[in-house]
Structures are given as structure tokens and as C-alpha cells.
Amino acid sequence: MSIDYFKHRYGYEVEGMWMPRVTAITSLISRPFFAGSYRSAEWGNKVHYAVEKILKEEMHEAEKEIEPTLRVFEQWRKEYTVRIISPKEDIECKVYDFENGYAGTVDMVAEVQGTRGIVDLKTGNAIRDEHSLQTAAYLNAYNKGVQKKLQAKTRWILRIDQYEECKGCLAKRSMKSGKERISGGNEWCNHQWSYAKGETEFVELEGKEEDFQAFLAAKEVWEWYHRAFLRKVANYPKNVMQKVLI
Numbered sequence: 001m002s003i004d005y006f007k008h009r010y011g012y013e014v015e016g017m018w019m020p021r022v023t024a025i026t027s028l029i030s031r032p033f034f035a036g037s038y039r040s041a042e043w044g045n046k047v048h049y050a051v052e053k054i055l056k057e058e059m060h061e062a063e064k065e066i067e068p069t070l071r072v073f074e075q076w077r078k079e080y081t082v083r084i085i086s087p088k089e090d091i092e093c094k095v096y097d098f099e100n101g102y103a104g105t106v107d108m109v110a111e112v113q114g115t116r117g118i119v120d121l122k123t124g125n126a127i128r129d130e131h132s133l134q135t136a137a138y139l140n141a142y143n144k145g146v147q148k149k150l151q152a153k154t155r156w157i158l159r160i161d162q163y164e165e166c167k168g169c170l171a172k173r174s175m176k177s178g179k180e181r182i183s184g185g186n187e188w189c190n191h192q193w194s195y196a197k198g199e200t201e202f203v204e205l206e207g208k209e210e211d212f213q214a215f216l217a218a219k220e221v222w223e224w225y226h227r228a229f230l231r232k233v234a235n236y237p238k239n240v241m242q243k244v245l246i
Contacts, residue, residue, distance in 0.1 A: 001229075003229060003232045003233065006226075006229045006233075007233060009024075010024040010226070011024065011103065012094075012096075012103045013235075014094075014096045014103050016235060017098065017235050017236070017237055018233050018235045018236055019096060019098075019101050019102050019103040019236070019237065020101070020102055020103070020219070020222065021102070021103060021104055021105075022102055022103070022104035022134050022137045022138060022215075023104065023134060024222070025102065025137075025215070025218055025219050025222045026130040026133050026134050026137075026215070026218060027130075028218060028221060028222055028225070029129070029130045029133070029218060040123075040124070040176050043065075043066070043123065043176040044123035044124070046062075046063060046065075046066055047066050047069055047070070047121075047123045047160065048107070048121060048123070050062040050063075050066060050070055051070070051073055051107075051121060052091055052092055054070070054073070054074070055084060055087055055091050055108065056087045056088075056091060057087070066162075068162040068195075068196045068197055068198035069123070069160050069161060069162045069198050070198075071198050072160055072162075072198030072199060072200045073158075073160050073198075073200070075200070076158065076160070076200050076202060080112050080113055080202070081112070081113050081114075082110050082111070082112055083110060083111040084108060084109070084110045084111075085109075085111070089109075090108060090109040090110065091107070091108050091109075092105055092106075092107065092108075093105065093106040093108075093109055093142065095138060095141035095142045095145060096141055096145070097137075097140060097141040097144055098237060099144075100140075100216060100219070101219075101236070101237040101238060102137060102141070102219060103141070104134075104137060104138055104141065106118050106120070106138045106142055107119055107120055107121040108121070109142065109152060112156065115153055115154060116150075116151075116152050116153055117139075117152045117153055117154035117155055117156055117204075118135060118138050118139055118142060118152050118154075118155045118156070119155075119156050119157075119158050120134060120135050120138065120155065120156070120157050120158070121158050121160065122157055122158070122159040122160075123159070123160060123161060124159065124161070125161060125174065125183075126159075127157050127159055127201060127203060131157050131205075132205050132207070132211045132214075133211055133212075133214055133215040133218060134215075135155040135156075135157065135205055135208075135211070136155070136205075136208050136209075136211035136212040136214075136215055137212065137215045138155070139152055139154075139155045139208055139212075140208075140212050154204055154205075154208075155204070155205050155208065156202060156203060156204050156205065157201075157202070157203045157205065158200065158201075158202050159200065159201040159202075159203075160198065160199070160200050161174075161198070161199050161200075162174075162196045162197060162198045162199065163196065163197060163199065164193040164194055164195070164196050164197070165193070165194045165197060166185050166189060166191040166192060166193060166194075167192045167193070167194055168186075168189050168190075168191065168192060169184075169185035169186035169189040169191070170184065170185055171183065171184050171185020171186065171189065171191060172184055172185070173191070173193055223238075
């Protein structure tokens with residue numbers, strides 16, 4: 001792997017500094033990718049793009065395969081009275097923390113039932129532990145970069161997904177990965193599948209300080225694992241600081 005590819009794959013250039021992405025750091029504690037994960041990521045990218053267009057009220061014709069997911073996203077917006085003050089600045093918002101040396105992209109900063117916070121959009125089939133570390137890092141970096149009156153008070157995970165349900169045994173089937181994935185129900189059932197249905201899971205995460213400290217610990221492990229490459233990144237904050245001290 002070349003140093004240029006390493007920098008492109010794992011981080012961002014921000015104001016002349018290169019910093020690793022939050023998701024690159026937390027990937028160390030993610031579950032291993034299953035076969036077909038590329039297709040799942042492609043599906044997730046389509047949903048993220050469509051949601052961004054919806055929130056910015058920009059013209060966009062979404063693909064039919066993700067329509068059930070987008071419908072439940074719209075239902076969530078109405079149910080929780082979601083308000084975005086500045087769509088240009090608060091959607092796909094780039095954040096960074098020079099002091100701790102990382103950067104990332106927040107899906108949306110919104111008022112949800114009157115409380116301002118960050119919302120991390122997930123399109124998988126479950127909310128996972130590393131999502132707590134991601135959102136804690138995003139929250140810290142976002143609040144460092146805005147005025148106190150605009151700071152976010154909390155963080156949420158919004159999981160939106162879709163599935164087909166067996167009319168007999170109620171098993172669920174997903175086709176996002178490019179192959180059939182069935183969960184629950186009766187394995188001996190001669191499944192008769194419904195039309196795709198959307199589903200949402202919306203969770204507020206507590207313990208932001210504890211999660212942020214865990215993120216910083218994960219970052220140290222990530223830095224150790226990639227130490228050979230990081231030594232070659234001249235504009236990595238830690239390398240710059242070492243030169244200043246020398």
C-alpha cells in the first residue's frame with residue numbers, strides 16, 4: 001500500500017493537516033465484513049444520498065429499491081418533529097479535532113423534539129457498540145467547532161432499513177448484500193414473501209464522556225497498528241507537534 005493510498009483510504013486533509021477518519025479508527029472493533037458487504041455499502045450509500053437530497057429539499061428521483069426505507073425516514077421526521085436550522089451547514093457536516101487528531105462527517109445536526117443533537121444514520125440490520133464511540137467522537141469535534149449556543153447536547157442513532165416478511169412464519173428476508181439473507185421464522189417453511197417493508201430504530205445514547213475516552217483509546221491502538229505508515233505522514237498532527245518540540 002502506498003502512502004498516498006493510505007492517506008486517501010483512512011483520512012482527510014483539513015486545513016493543511018491530515019487526520020484519520022472516525023470510522024477508520026472504530027473499524028478496529030467492528031465485526032468482520034460478511035461476503036457481499038460491498039453491495040450492502042453501495043445500498044447504504046444510495047440511502048444516504050437520497051436522505052441528503054430530501055433534507056436539502058433538492059430535486060432527486062430515488063431508486064425504487066430504496067423507497068420503503070425512505071418512507072419510514074419521512075415518518076420518523078414527522079413523528080419526532082425534526083428541524084434542521086441550516087441544511088447547508090448541518091447536513092453531511094465535516095468536523096475535526098486538531099487537539100486529538102481526527103476528523104469525520106456528521107450525517108445531520110438537528111433539533112429533535114426541541115433538543116439539538118447529532119443524528120448518525122445507519123442502514124444496517126442492527127445498532128452496534130462501535131456506533132457509540134463514533135457518535136461520541138463526532139459530538140466532541142462538532143461542539144469544538146461551533147459557538148456555545150449552537151452546540152449539540154446529545155447524540156442519536158437512527159437506523160433505517162427494509163425487509164420482506166414471510167406471510168406464514170414471519171421470517172425476514174434481506175437482499176441488500178446481493179444474496180438472500182433470512183432471519184427468524186421457521187427454516188422448513190415454504191416462504192411466501194410480502195412486499196418490502198421499511199423499519200426504523202431510533203436510540204439516544206448516554207455516557208458520552210465514557211464513550212469518548214474509549215474512542216481515544218481505540219485511536220491509540222489504531223495508531224500503533226498503522227505506525228509504519230503514520231511515521232511517513234509529515235502533516236499528521238502528532239508528527240508536526242514532535243517537530244515543533246524538537
